[in-house]
Amino acid sequence: MMAEARTEIDASRIGRRGYLRNPVAYGEEYPTRVVDDAIPPTAPQMAPEEPQIPVRISRRQFRLHLLALGLLDTVEAWIDTQPLETQIAYESSSTFVRSDAMMQAGFDALGFETAQVDAFFVAAAQL
Known part of the structure; x- marks a missing residue:
């Protein structure tokens, strides 16, 4: 099962009533930061496969x-x-x-x- 990437939300983006304000409505981009430990390993991090010896x-x-x-x-x-x-x-x-x-x-x-x-x-x- 693949882990989903978690994001952290900038606290300044939370509105007065505790809801996340829509940055698009204010002409902003939605800022997020990916937490590295939640990302599954990619191919370069995996061990290389041993070559098959031809018969x-x-x-x-x-x-x-x-x-x-x-x-x-x-x-x-x-x-x-x-x-x-x-x-x-x-x-x-x-x-x-x-x-x-x-x-x-x-x-x-x-x-x-x-x-x-x-x-x-x-x-x-x-x-």
Whole structure:
């Protein structure tokens, strides 16, 4: 339930009989002051949402991000030293799945930690 903003009324605006006088009738604006503690929090005050870690990224995203990090040549040289199954998977895959065993082996060979792999996938997914 949203709290309504409370206002405070300037005491000089109360007429002789205790009623609030109509400032519009006197050509004035109605003065009010918003009490800050009654205003619900706005979006900037709320905690930012954590980015979702993609389960998979496209081949294009994967390779472009490797290129941006200066790792494309290193990864491709490592792939050339791997069994034929890994080489075929790398060359033929249209997507790269975060949890794939071959993918984990590649990131381990590069010395990536779990948080770095997550960051890699988040950044690559934005390309």
